[in-house]
């Protein structure tokens with residue numbers, strides 16, 4: 001299959017916390033416009049991988065390339081093309097939702113008129129317009145998540161990193177989010193999802209990687225992987241893969 005890695009190349013990424021090796025050599029790649037699911041059990045290293053990509057953690061080893069350029073934490077120009085939705089929301093609680101979004105977009109140097117336009121769109125699209133002028137401290141978990149997702153999408157990143165973004169979102173808004181994500185990807189944004197919700201991965205991801213114990217043990221085209229494994233569902237494939245987890249494979 002013709003495949004252009006292009007947007008993100010992660011090679012042999014390593015990260016330890018004291019004696020604990022969280023990432024033991026994580027490798028995978030994303031093409032522009034691709035929605036890629038990083039799946040794996042709790043503690044496998046998904047969040048750590050995304051934090052390194054977001055520039056929040058320094059890796060101990062390995063290499064990263066974004067849009068063909070070597071990427072590191074101080075590469076501010078490249079960082080402007082990356083947006084990150086953390087699994088543990090970090091928010092400024094004394095700002096209103098709109099101020100928060102405005103502030104975030106300002107960090108990415110989005111012009112004022114454009115910020116207004118984005119706020120108009122996302123507060124409406126994710127159905128939390130009535131919280132636009134409310135302090136973030138009064139938001140429910142789901143509304144906080146909507147704000148984080150809106151901000152990240154509003155900067156129109158070339159690479160979007162999502163860590164369990166749908167955990168506190170209700171299914172109706174979740175559905176709109178998935179639709180919007182497909183549109184964003186169709187315009188060229190590469191989307192990296194970390195999730196343990198297999199149905200979500202099955203719905204939106206074309207390619208997946210399964211990370212277990214700090215290593216990507218299988219990656220490839222989702223439909224092809226399931227065919228090869230003779231499995232009709234991602235759930236069966238996932239359990240078989242994680243339980244066996246002996247030798248790496250590529251499809």
Ligand SMILES: Nc1ncnc2c1ncn2[C@@H]1O[C@H](COP(=O)(O)OP(=O)(O)O)[C@@H](O)[C@H]1O
Nearest residue numbers: 017020022040041042043044045046047048049
């Ligand atoms: N700040 C930290 N200090 C020590 N250990 C950590 C820290 N962050 C993550 N870990 C450990 O690294 C491993 C990978 O964690 P994480 O990337 O959060 O996994 P996942 O997101 O796949 O559930 C786990 O064993 C976790 O306990």
Ligand SMILES: [Mg+2]
Nearest residue numbers: 046047048087
């Ligand atoms: Mg995690």
